[in-house]
Amino acid sequence: MSSILCRPRSPAARAATAAGLAVLAAALSILPGLGRAPFDDPGEGMHAEIARELGHSRDPFALTLGGVRYVDKPPLLYALLATAFALAGPGEAAARAVPALAALAAVAATAWLGARLLGPRGGLLAGLALATSPGFFAFARYVRPESLFVAALAWGFALCLTGLADGRRGRVAAGLAAFGLAALAKDPLGALAPPLVLGAALALGGGARPLARWLPWPGVAAGAVLGFGWWLLAERRTPGVLWYTLVDNHLLNVLGARRFPDEDVPLGAATFLAVALLGAAPWALAAGVAVVALVRRRAWRDPAELPWVALALWTLGVLGATLVSRFRLPHYGLPAYFAIALLAARAWESRAARGLAWTHAVLLAALAAACALAWAGDGGARVLADVLGATDVATRKSALAGAAAPVPPWPAFRPLVGATALALGLGVVALAACAAVRPLARRGAAVLAVVATLAGVLPSVAAALALVSAHRAAAGVGRAIARAAGPGDVVVHEGPLENSGALEWYAGRRPAIVDGRVSVLAFGALRPEARERFWDEARLRQAWGAGRVWLVSVRPPERSVAGRLPGARLLASTGGRWLWGNGPP
Numbered sequence: 001m002s003s004i005l006c007r008p009r010s011p012a013a014r015a016a017t018a019a020g021l022a023v024l025a026a027a028l029s030i031l032p033g034l035g036r037a038p039f040d041d042p043g044e045g046m047h048a049e050i051a052r053e054l055g056h057s058r059d060p061f062a063l064t065l066g067g068v069r070y071v072d073k074p075p076l077l078y079a080l081l082a083t084a085f086a087l088a089g090p091g092e093a094a095a096r097a098v099p100a101l102a103a104l105a106a107v108a109a110t111a112w113l114g115a116r117l118l119g120p121r122g123g124l125l126a127g128l129a130l131a132t133s134p135g136f137f138a139f140a141r142y143v144r145p146e147s148l149f150v151a152a153l154a155w156g157f158a159l160c161l162t163g164l165a166d167g168r169r170g171r172v173a174a175g176l177a178a179f180g181l182a183a184l185a186k187d188p189l190g191a192l193a194p195p196l197v198l199g200a201a202l203a204l205g206g207g208a209r210p211l212a213r214w215l216p217w218p219g220v221a222a223g224a225v226l227g228f229g230w231w232l233l234a235e236r237r238t239p240g241v242l243w244y245t246l247v248d249n250h251l252l253n254v255l256g257a258r259r260f261p262d263e264d265v266p267l268g269a270a271t272f273l274a275v276a277l278l279g280a281a282p283w284a285l286a287a288g289v290a291v292v293a294l295v296r297r298r299a300w301r302d303p304a305e306l307p308w309v310a311l312a313l314w315t316l317g318v319l320g321a322t323l324v325s326r327f328r329l330p331h332y333g334l335p336a337y338f339a340i341a342l343l344a345a346r347a348w349e350s351r352a353a354r355g356l357a358w359t360h361a362v363l364l365a366a367l368a369a370a371c372a373l374a375w376a377g378d379g380g381a382r383v384l385a386d387v388l389g390a391t392d393v394a395t396r397k398s399a400l401a402g403a404a405a406p407v408p409p410w411p412a413f414r415p416l417v418g419a420t421a422l423a424l425g426l427g428v429v430a431l432a433a434c435a436a437v438r439p440l441a442r443r444g445a446a447v448l449a450v451v452a453t454l455a456g457v458l459p460s461v462a463a464a465l466a467l468v469s470a471h472r473a474a475a476g477v478g479r480a481i482a483r484a485a486g487p488g489d490v491v492v493h494e495g496p497l498e499n500s501g502a503l504e505w506y507a508g509r510r511p512a513i514v515d516g517r518v519s520v521l522a523f524g525a526l527r528p529e530a531r532e533r534f535w536d537e538a539r540l541r542q543a544w545g546a547g548r549v550w551l552v553s554v555r556p557p558e559r560s561v562a563g564r565l566p567g568a569r570l571l572a573s574t575g576g577r578w579l580w581g582n583g584p585p
Contacts, residue, residue, distance in 0.1 A: 022127025035093025045502025051081030069524035103140030135279020152182035173219030180226025191227030276333025368424035406576025427453025478506025
């Protein structure tokens with residue numbers, strides 16, 4: 001791909017060069033325009049507000065949203081966000097820089113491991129494959145813990161697999177510590193599942209013993225402290241956190257029997273698989289070819305194939321475990337994307353490259369035709385509704401509640417769909433030209449055509465994210481309250497607070513919550529200090545008659561408590577929210 005990768009240097013230096021080039025290319029698409037739109041709500045705003053409150057309390061063992069204890073996620077994301085706010089000032093760009101930089105770290109780990117396994121060109125391709133996966137790219141520009149989680153997992157596998165290959169127990173220990181960081185970023189399973197996969201891959205090849213080879217005690221200790229230490233200390237501060245996390249949020253969630261359910265709507269198995277594979281398209285196609293080749297060769301019997309067997313097991317394990325669970329969300333496939341990128345790079349570096357060029361051309365042609373038909377015909381709005389219904393949690397919540405989806409109308413997306421169709425169509429032409437050459441001239445030409453095609457699609461993905469965020473942000477009602485509310489006025493939010501997580505951020509007022517216990521704050525709502533934050537309708541009526549009240553609702557007027565309040569006036573409707581008041585506009 002570049003002559004700089006072919007100069008005779010040490011493997012470590014060549015791997016570092018491949019990682020650096022992949023990160024540079026990824027940064028050019030991920031970093032621009034991060035502050036262009038307000039926080040998406042629901043989605044980003046909740047995480048930004050939790051970090052803002054952490055910046056004031058400086059207590060990572062008592063995270064809060066709207067002053068209510070929040071225990072759904074550990075503190076790593078929020079600590080990094082609070083640090084970014086302290087360094088650069090609170091804002092959308094500073095907040096989104098954290099997941100963006102984490103995504104670049106994931107790209108670096110993927111490219112570095114790929115270079116160690118396949119050589120510099122294969123490593124660069126693996127990093128670019130991850131960076132251009134549409135699902136990964138979207139979460140790289142979105143304030144959530146997913147890209148941080150993926151980065152920790154990717155570095156954990158990279159360090160463990162190369163450490164095992166080189167006989168470097170210190171590097172294996174560092175990899176186990178990285179898995180602990182994954183747990184600190186999102187979920188305790190991040191510290192448990194990867195070592196189990198490594199052990200399974202070793203056991204298949206008869207190399208699981210001695211255990212100290214792949215479970216050195218310093219790494220096990222570091223992973224355990226990082227992965228579970230916060231949860232244990234949080235349990236000491238807030239009794240019940242471990243039960244909520246391990247039993248309610250995992251075991252009962254998988255069984256569909258949570259005691260503290262929120263409003264999230266799970267995907268069906270087929271829909272989840274389609275979303276997960278399309279989010280990694282078209283690289284998932286090549287990764288599947290690599291997995292099939294490993295199975296046919298019974299590669300687990302060859303110790304040299306250990307890294308690839310582990311990556312295949314991880315990919316199949318992430319997707320398979322989610323499929324058998326009763327609770328699936330669109331982003332649950334993301335932890336497998338770095339492994340998919342590496343497996344795809346292996347397939348492209350094999351003799352299957354010419355066939356891959358043709359199959360990718362066919363896949364991209366089908367996607368281009370679908371986008372072109374949506375752009376040119378009258379069915380675009382239906383296609384958009386189906387896509388958002390599968391990929392966007394907020395849209396699914398609205399559909400279940402019988403409300404209109406809080407997204408822009410089809411005409412706003414139509415130019416982006418047209419641009420995507422054009423980029424895909426040009427990619428088909430380039431791929432067909434590469435595949436028609438006998439023998440396949442410079443295998444890299446075909447894969448570069450795929451990378452270039454996806455690079456042409458990503459700006460439309462970024463624009464669509466910004467479009468949705470601007471349309472349903474809590475910024476509109478929040479800023480209206482900030483301009484008009486008096487010192488003694490009361491702000492109330494109807495429904496789960498995470499649906500307008502950034503309301504306090506933009507309004508500068510902490511809202512009381514009415515009918516919002518089916519929420520990520522359901523556990524915190526039981527705490528004694530939360531009594532003043534959660535109101536019933538009687539308490540709202542009392543405040544309504546005693547002074548000026550601003551009521552923010554995500555529910556349409558016919559379903560809102562505002563319809564039962566005397567003299568309620570609709571003051572504004574923006575961002576999928578209604579602002580009611582009991583005084584003059």
